[in-house]
Every structure is written in C-alpha cells, then in structure tokens.
Amino acid sequence: MPPVTTAQRPLKQQIFEHVRGLGQVPRVQVARDLRVSPASVTTLTSELIEAGLLEEVQTPREGGWGRGRPAVALRVRPGGYYVMGLKLSDREHTAVVIDLAGRRLASATVARDPRPLSVKATLDAGETLMQRVCAEGGITPDQLSGVGLGTPGFIDGDTGVVHWSPVLDVRGVDLASLLAERLGRPVQIDNDANLVTLAELWFGAGRSLSDFAVVTIEHGVGMGFVMNHQLYRGARGLGMELGHTKVQLDGALCRCGQRGCLEAYLADYALVREARTALNLPDPETRSVGVLLESLYEQAKQGNPAAHSIFRRAGRYLALALANVANLFDPQLIILSGERMRYDYLYAGETQAEMKTMMLETGRAPPALEIHAWGDMIWAHGAAALALQELTAQMLGNGREAAPREPGAREGALS
C-alpha cells in the first residue's frame, strides 16, 4: 500500500483505521506501512486495546515450522459495543445492528406508505424498527452505543437538521434530536450518498484508499467523497450535491424546484417522465416507478429504439457528471452505486468513452470505475457506520465536537 498523506490525523486514529482496513495485521507491519517506529505502534496499540477498540489474535507463523511462539496480530475487537443503522426511504424503512468490527447481528424492515410522512410517523417507525432489530439480535435497546440515521435529501450532519427530504412532509426539522429523545440513544444523521460512501470506507472497496468518490443513482442522484480517509461534507455539511449541479440552463424541472439539475436527467423520475411519452403509456399511469423502469429496460433490451435512447441519453448525462467529478477532485476511484446500476446501459462502454472525452487531456488514465449494485441494506449498513464513526471517535478521544474548526484563525483574522 502506498504511503498516504495523513498529517492532520492523529497517529492513534491512523493505526486503528489501518488495522480496520486490513482486517488483521501484525504490529511490525503497521509500523512499516505507516512509516513510524515500532515503539510508537506498541505504545499506541496498547492504548487502543485498553480502550476496547483493538484486540490481539494468535496467528500461525509463516512456513508453519512450529518453532517458537505463534505470531500475534491485531484486529478490531468484535462484540462488546453495538450500534444501529436506520435508513428511511420512500418504499420501506430498514435497520441493522452491527458490532465494532462491522459484523451484522440482525436486520429488520418495515413497509411504508410511499407518500411523505409526518415527523411523528417517522419517529414511530424508528422506534418500531429499534424494538424489532434488537429483539432479533437478542440485545436490549440500552445496549446500543449509538444510532446512525440516513434519509435522502439535504441534511446537515453537524446540527442534525433535515432541511428538506422527499420522505418527510415538513422542512427544517431537527430530526436527529427528536429521534434521540424518542429512542433514548445518541443519534447521528446524514444523507444517503454519504452513508453509502461510509459503508464503502468502513467495509468495502474504500478501506485501503485515501481519496475516492461514490456516485449513487436511485430515486435521486447523490455523491459522497472521501478525502484523506475522511468523508468530506463541506464547510456547513451540505456539499457534494452532485444531483443538483446544473447541466442545462433553464432545463428540465427538478424535484428541488430548480431547473436543469443533473438529477432531472438521470434519476428514476426523469427516466419515467420520458418513458411515459416514448412508450405511449396511459395517463394516469398506476404502475410503480420500479415496475415502469423494469419495463423500459426490457423494451430497450428487445431493441425498442425509443427505450434504448432514453437510457443512452441518461448515460451521456452520467458521463458528463463523472467527467466533472474527475476534473474537480481527481479521485483514485469512482464507485457507481445504487439499485439503478442494474441498468447497464447507464455505464456501458459508450458512457465511459464519453467520460474520457470530457476529461482534461493529461496523458493519464481516467480514475478507475467500479460498479456496486447494492440492495437497500447497504444504506442501513452505512447508517450504522456513521454511528460507528462517532463511537470510535469518542473512544479515540476525538469526537465530532472536537473536529478542527480553527476558531483561533478566525478570531485572528477579525482582530
């Protein structure tokens, strides 16, 4: 693994994240990989073991000659601490309970009315899911060290306020505090795309990468970005709204109320809007978005030129978006995620070729692209990773409150 620029992350955190990323690793290799002295690694891993974050495991020596003591490796301590991840979406709500090592203890799902819900109905659903998933996992809710909550929309993770979400019938709700009060557990909140990015960072392809992007295509279009091993949210926690970057002046109407957003050309509802016209569907059309898209996909595969052109056009907008992401951030990897990635027209060879033509010509290969067609459970896992992130930050002694805000610099500038 190449050395990474990690100057601003405490060494103890780097060691914990390194062990987490590799699964199981001897101290001597940690020292080698992070280019620090074995003595520092020994001191800091003792503290991590003391804090209950890591543990030692015996591993057979290489070569298996059986001489001397077995080798000792470090790994994240499973069990002991549990967190719940909760994902609100427009069709169903899902929950998982995982331990510190990311092992899933239990999961649960409740169906819901697809219309935007009241705050009370949302809190009720959260409570029902917590009871169910804890019963399923054989633990009590008070054994949960924290809860991560994910919803689509504009979410301020620092304040816990949902500015707007398609699953809620009101704007500007302090949903994290309300849910924490209802559940009696600390709650962290974030949007879908950040959650799936956290899931990749903690449990997936991003474990060993310092800088990568995740672009999600579902009912909306989202993006999460990991910069220097950490989720980047912007100064006020509202950045990375790739779906609402404008790709057309005075263009198609978006769910956010503005025109010309990427999402209005690429998300579920954009494809369905075009499908209605192209496939001459009856109005009102009563089939669900999922069923309609499946039918559109079938027709494209059977050679219906109108259906095919809808996916191709969406694929071109995706290429444009990916090229913009690459030109802005230069990530090592872009992961395309979400249920819609089953529709391979979106990321066919033409899309990747178009992306390349829209990137600056630097003589280097474009960032690697990976497609991850996760089910809905990945979002709940990401929500759980959000709670894990907060829990481990507290255990490492640098909770979110301690995040650098540089008050000194600001005061200095004013004086």
Ligand SMILES: [Zn+2]
């Ligand atoms: Zn928009």
